[in-house]
Amino acid sequence: MKITAIETVPYAIPYTKPLRFASGAVHTAEHVLVRVHTDEGLTGVADAPPRPFTYGETQASVIGVIEKVFGPQLVGLDVLARERVHGLLHRTVGNPAAKSAIDMALWDVVGQALGQPASRLLGGYTDRMRVSHMLGFDSPPRMADEAERMRDTYGITVFKIKVGRHPVRDDLDVCRAVREALGDAAELYVDGNRGWTPSEAAAALRELDALGITLAEELCPADDVLGRRRLVRDCPVPFVADESATTPAEVTRSLLDGAATAISIKTARTGFTQSQRVLFQCEGMGAEVVMGNQIDGQLGTVCTLAFGAAHAASSRRAGELSNYLDMSDDLLTAPLRISGGTLAVPGLPGLGVAVDEDKLGRYRQDQ
Structure with missing residues (x-):
């Protein structure tokens, strides 16, 4: 063909x-x-x-x-x-x-x-994934309200909180508000999009550790080589490289240089073929992975889901699969449905969508 x-x-x-x-x-x-x-x-x-x-x-x-x-x-x-x-x-x-x-x-x-479904051809480990929802910048009450709405409507209990603002206390107030609203049953982790300095991130992590966060992603630029290395060394949870490790070679350098201990895989930037190479490198080096979100619509979400569900390592953590809910419309003939905090892989051949x-x-x- x-x-x-x-x-x-x-x-x-x-x-x-x-x-x-x-x-x-x-x-x-x-x-x-x-x-x-x-x-x-x-x-x-x-x-x-x-x-x-x-x-x-x-x-x-x-x-x-x-x-x-x-x-x-x-x-x-x-x-x-x-x-x-x-x-x-x-x-x-x-x-x-x-x-x-x-x-x-x-x-x-x-x-x-x-x-055959593409997810089955990629590995076929499971037919669904737990869903994590990203919370973008807003006031503490609004972000806490959004988290509660996602939990009550879709059963989502895993949340990625965007941080990296100045002053840092604004982000810390948000994290505390979300934890208070959701209680200890929810899983929370943070993503700084390189917004803090290494020293700001180190101070914030000491406060965030008491809130029980499970991951810290790109809190400071990877170009701050020594500061980032110290930050990652002392980080109490896996430190995720995202936009600083977008190719298999960058993933290897990031892990070996001490710039990260975990990797975000985004099919929107590495497809399925390169994403497998990244995933297998991480498995071989003992690094965890999380399926990230490129602010995808439903079609992009289907691709993330197909890959994440295909492998044991990429389905272990909740995937960032819900931010299409913030779009006013979408292109698929059959909309995706999150239920009980999970999203099922379409069972039709290929990606299974039209x-x-x-x-x-x-x-x-x-x-």
């Missing part, structure tokens, strides 16, 4: 509530739908969420590199020639979301051709 075309469709769907964090804020999902067409009539689909404040990609750059570079290189290749495909993709530097969307769309095609063409027509930006 050969690739005949790679299609890109830019679209924009507003959020009902912007997600704010130390390195930026997202008000609208300005993503690119990527479709890989084949000569046997099967089409694979995936989502590319550009994050210019983190990786430098935009809608225009995703479309440009796929239409002008990747598409011409890949058309005519067999969909199963994954090493050949990745060899060509990685001749071009950067562009993680564009590369990842192509990779996952190809896995979608293969699953459809074999009549795009609503009417909605796509409503939100696409190229017409």
Whole structure:
């Protein structure tokens, strides 16, 4: 089965509530739908969420590199020639979301051709994951109220709290408010998006330890080499590298250099193929992983879920799978349903989802 075309469709769907964090804020999902067409009539689909404040990609750059570079290189290749495909993709530097969307769309095609869910082809460990919900910057009462609403409505009991503000006490007040609202039964962890200095983060961790947090993610920049190393060495919980470790090589350096003891895997930036390489490296080096969220819509969430549920190590912790709930609409014909704090993998071949063409027509930006 050969690739005949790679299609890109830019679209924009507003959020009902912007997600704010130390390195930026997202008000609208300005993503690119990527479709890989084949000569046997099967089409694979995936989502590319550009994050210019983190990786430098935009809608225009995703479309440009796929239409002008990747598409011409890949058309005519067999969909199963994954090493050949990745060899060509990685001749071009950067562009993680564009590369990842192509990779996952190809896995979608293969699953459809074999009549098997992509998650089963990736490993098939379980059919569902526990859900973690990200809480973006807001006042302590509002963030605590959101956490309670997510718990009461969807059964979610794991929360990632965005921190990294100045003064630090604002974030500490939020964490205390969320813990007080949810009680000891909830799991809380924090993500600084590199917003604090190493000394600020060290002081905050001493306060946060009393709240029973379970992970600390990117509290300070990895470029603060010595400060970060000291912070990680003294951190009482696994210290997660996210945007500082986006490739297998960066993951290895981060773990060996003492810049992290755990890794966030995001299929939106490493697809399925590279994510497996990252996961297997972490297993071999004894580092935990968490399935992260690229502020995904439902299609991106399905991809995170498919990969996370496929492996024992990536399904051990709750995955960040719920922030599509803040979008005003979505593109899938059958919306995802979180129940009892878990999300089930669609059981149909490939990714197991379909795009609503009417909605796509409503939100696409190229017409």
